[in-house]
Amino acid sequence: MVKLMIRKLGVVSLLFFLFVSCGKQNEKTKIVVFHAGSLSYPLKMIEKEFEAKYPQIDLLLESAGSVESARKISELGRRCDLFLSADIEIIQKILMPLHAEWALGFAGNEMVLAFGKNSAKYKNINENNWYHAILSHELQVGRADPNLDPCGYRTLMLFQLAERYYKMPNLSKKMIESIGEKNIRPKVVDLLALLDAGSIDCIFIYRSVAVQHDLKFIQLPAEINLGDPADSEIYSKSEIEISGKAPGESNTLHGSPIVYGVTIPKNAANKDGAELLLKFIFSERGKNIFKESGQNFISPPIVIGEKKP
Structure with a gap:
């Protein structure tokens, strides 16, 4: 199932690349990424290599605590194309099922x-x-x-x-x-x-x-x-x-091995771009960037939810 998902990402990636390549020469396609602060280092490396590979794309990285980032989507209605959380459970507890349909656990830590x-x-x-x-x-x-x-x-x-x-x-x-x-x-x-x-x-x-x-x-x-x-x-x-989805609510979290999660929110403006970036993250080069940054990459990823890209 995971291999099928990655192959599908490859097809979407090719179509999206052809689309952005045909766009206006000086007009870049934006991919907005909300991410955990602890992912800033590897994502800056990914941004550099991804934009070099796809010069018509502008990757916009916005760093914050994962709970805060999730609430930007669930409470403030802000849009991002890809959300990378330091805890996959944040996606489950705060975003699913209203704001996201699935999550992939892709990295560990301690x-x-x-x-x-x-x-x-x-x-x-x-x-x-x-x-x-x-x-x-x-x-x-x-x-x-x-x-x-x-x-x-x-x-x-x-x-x-x-x-x-x-x-x-x-x-x-x-x-x-x-x-x-x-x-x-x-x-x-x-x-x-x-x-x-x-x-x-x-x-x-x-x-x-x-x-x-x-x-x-x-x-x-x-x-x-x-x-x-x-x-x-x-x-x-x-x-x-911790604080819950709405003011006055709370979420109870139990300890578990650290697993970082990623999803494409339902309100993503550029889902094709998000899938292209996701494919790069799960490529051998993407995995190696995380490993070089001192982080374990989980392969194949942990899959949560029914509908996946």
Whole structure:
């Protein structure tokens, strides 16, 4: 089924390419992409190569936390041609079935505790004592907003899992209180500037982003880092509530292995262009760009929903 879908994308891609090639010489066809901030690095590489291959196309990338991006579609009625989320469950919970019919899980990741390049505190922290350093206020820690960015609620899930793993009652609550709200930002990549400036010591972030920015990081146990499908049952014991589809509503999310998702929203203005871009992302070159960016590519993708491109 996945192979058939990719072949169909190839046919659409050819027809769309012929169409845009026949357009006015100086008039470019736009493809609007909403995407998770943690995908900025690989998507900029894809933008460069995609536009070189299709010079009549202008790829417009708009970065935000995945929850915020989904709400631009569901609540504000904004249009994009392709939506790439740091959590496929955001597509399921917020966009399907009213605003999207399907989703493809295409990439994995894991949570790490990352330090600045010149951090002097990094050498004293490891996977066995990092939470002690937080509780003793030795570290200024940054984290993303759980209501806007999946990395934010995954950080809180990580805390719950750490409480069970290290067998320390109330560890999650104590860490949240110790960190406070001063260094919470809308999306995880917003924290990088604070880290570079030395305003904070470390941040909970995806491994891929730490690799892309050459950060030092502590690799956390598989039982808590949300990166190993073999530990799905353990992850599911964590539970977070975030804002729902409408004001006053909430969504309950359970921990699961990190899976990034992509969809073409129902209100996409350029569905053919979106399919052409999707085909490039799932090409060997597209997969390699994600791998070079420190991110696992899931092949074949996880398919959710009945109707697919």
